[in-house]
Amino acid sequence: RCEAQGIARNLERFETAFMVCFWSTALHRIHKVSKTIQSGTVDVLLVRDLYGSLEEYFVSERNNFSYFEELGMKITKTETYDSYEKDTSRQTKRKVWPDETRSEEVNLTGRDDLRINTFLPILDSFICEFKRRKVAYSDFVDKFYFLTQLCDSKTDINITEEELRNKATKLHQIYQNDLDSDFIEECIHFQKHCAVGMDNPSDKTLEGISTFLRKN
Template identity: 30%
Template sequence: MANKGHGAQDMFNALMEFLKIHGLELENCRGQSYDNASAMSGKYNGLQAKVREEQSCIPCTAHSLNLGGKNAVECCSSAIQFFDFLEKLFVFFTISTHRHQLLTEALNYDDSSLTLKHVTTTRWSCKADATKALKNDYQQIKDVLTKITDDTEEKGCIRCEADGLLRQINQLETGIYIIFWNDILQRTDATNKTLQHAKLDLNTAVASLASLKDYVASKRESFDTYEKQGKELSGSADYVQTKTRNKRRNVRLSPLDYGQSEEVELSPSEKYRTQSFLPVIDQFITSIDQRLQAYKDISSKFSFFNHLKELSSDDLQAAAEQLLKSYPDDLDKTLADELVQFVAFVNIFADEEPGNISTEHFLHRLIMDKGVQDTFPNIEIALRIYLVLMVSNCSGERSFSKLKLIENRLRTSMKQKRLVNLVIMSIESDILRELDFKDIIHDFATRKSRKVTGL
């Protein structure tokens, strides 16, 4: 459908019109997932809020993780300056073919695929690659910057810029942040890739986010380790200190000390820890924890499937009642009785391993393979509702990225049919690579050949 506007109400009207045209009911759209753009995820006026009035939905887990990381990056000036430094470093070497060649020769790209990356706000894999490349090739990058700074044949402005980057890369604060952010971003990027999997279930997504939050929280007591590693990497043992005047307390705000006591003066190490290290960790934990709640509320309703054998009849009754409150039009009151019998049914097939699939997927497959849908209809429906919940919508968004790559200024005259076919081939490239084109090429050559055979 044509775009009707960028506002939440405009998108909601377009969505309802689309569903009406295709004969779909909103209450049957169980697997709803939204990204975290303000127009989509606004708490009061976003599209998600308007749809939630009609039917429950969840935000995209991968987008939630990205926003949590974005908040952590922007929580203090030191973090902002660090990623700005990474971007300046990338631009400095890529804007000039000569400087890029110097860097390429120093890093020996034939033996390593790592390279400086453009730091964007959305592609967190680029941030992870950028910090990893700087950490692994730290000394080589310093040597190239030193070479450019000392090269008298270079322009003065270039030498000055290289000297500024060299002084910043030699700072202890930069060394600490390189190692610290590399650890955080590597785990974030790995978790992000898991959350983008098309077949990921909700409980696994919640566990992945929770484990990442716990990992980041464990770094609160690791500042001394990062400081030691930062000194070894940067070769500097001193922080960049700025002189500030001593502040006195306001007599009106603190009358008991008569304005005589001075502000507590922290050591450079403690100051950097409290102002640049801990705020990043705390902001990351807070952001992820806030977004985790949206998933935990829904995940908790289905979590009993993971430990059916451990629950008593009363526990199964309570779990069934909780699920019935959320889906009264889909399930009936016999769900609790079905669960009691279903536990005994599952125990008979306890030897069958679920393999690499989730417990919920295994239970649903067991019902379908054994043909007992009529015996456990409510359980089959409950499992089906859970399995179609959209944990991530990243795979759908990739189609727009592909469209931007394919329909560029060189292909603006192609028609819709050709464009659609090229986009499908690009999206399903893994399937495309497995196809054998010999028969296709032979048929095409036979049909298009102008040479008359058999004469």
């Protein structure tokens, strides 16, 4: 019974309501992006941009602490910011050692404690992680995305021969032990084939090109 009462008290805390609102919002945004990324037709460029959007989204959320406070107050049916447990409970004082003074201690309010020690660190972790993923996909896009531009169902050729040669050369320099010596000319040849040998627009999609390459 005492354990149940303790759990009930924790669930009724303003801090709990705040975190429920915050995590619900954050995880909903992440889930939406994850579903898009896991779809079968997603493009690496879109994945990079989606991770970038999450990074920027959580950067902007750093300024929205008050918004989640208001949501928490609606759940707990409170109308002031004085509902933090740290502000209403008896505070224990830490033992001061001989080389310390009380003036050196920083006493944060319940609001500042939640914002500085919980809310912002969680957001900063999200920001760092999604920035890391965005950078990883940006590196991948810089190296390989030109291969998706060899054919385009609307414009026939979506990258100039000069651009193609430059990008193919850079890729070959990075993976010289894995790519054939004629990789650059092969890319240019395939670009021309896309322009004159693929009349069906569906053949010029990524799926169509992938099917063609596997068969040939």
